[in-house]
Amino acid sequence: RIRACAAVEGHALYSLLALGLADGRTELIATRLLAWQWPEGGWNCVDNPNSLHWTFAESLAALRGLVHYAQASGSPLAARAAEQAAEVFLQHNLFEVLPLVNAQADALLLHYPVYARFDVLAALQVMLEGGWISDPRCQPALYWLEGKRLEDGGFPLEKKTWQTTSPGLRGFSPVDWGPSGRGQSNPFVTLHALTVLKAAEQTVTG
Secondary structure: EEEEOOOHHHHHHHHHHHHHOOOOOHHHHHHHHHHHHOOOOEEEOOOOOOOOOOOOOHHHHHHHHHHHHHHHHOOOOHHHHHHHHHHHHHHHOOOOOOOOHHHHHHHHHHHHHHHOOOHHHHHHHHHHHHOOOOHHHHHHHHHHHHOOOOOOOOEOOOOOOOOOOOHHHHHEEOOOOOOOOOOOHHHHHHHHHHHHHHHEEEEOOO
């Protein structure tokens, strides 16, 4: 059971493919993720031999990278690994039975950008990209997301994880990602939420 911060490779793999920057080294990143995957399907970065549960944030980022790599390369190994990783999320209805109470609470808030965190909307986005949004086990998460809709039809950025004023401090971002707070809509969160909900609706009605 290899312990590695697979989110680094997962985010890198997704970004290289999404931006059209993939080259021969991209396969090396995917190969690392495949070698580091635990038998249950996830990845773990906790440097503690007693930690025997895959970690949600690491696994989601790795899954997303492999989803896009499998689609771009046609690799059956990557596709199989992605299916196995998706299954561990679907078995938990994407967010139920998180191992830590504080992780559960944080996952039930809407972030943007998600960065190294795990939240339910991010999981739904990956399920959509991988073709699993129609799985009935996504329904609890979709109902949860619909419950976050504000009166104006938008969705809030409930937890701000960045700041734009102090480059030397943690969480600095050169980009202002819009308004935060539970009472006002954020355009980025709203776009992602509506994309997921619309795709799920079309899958059901279609």
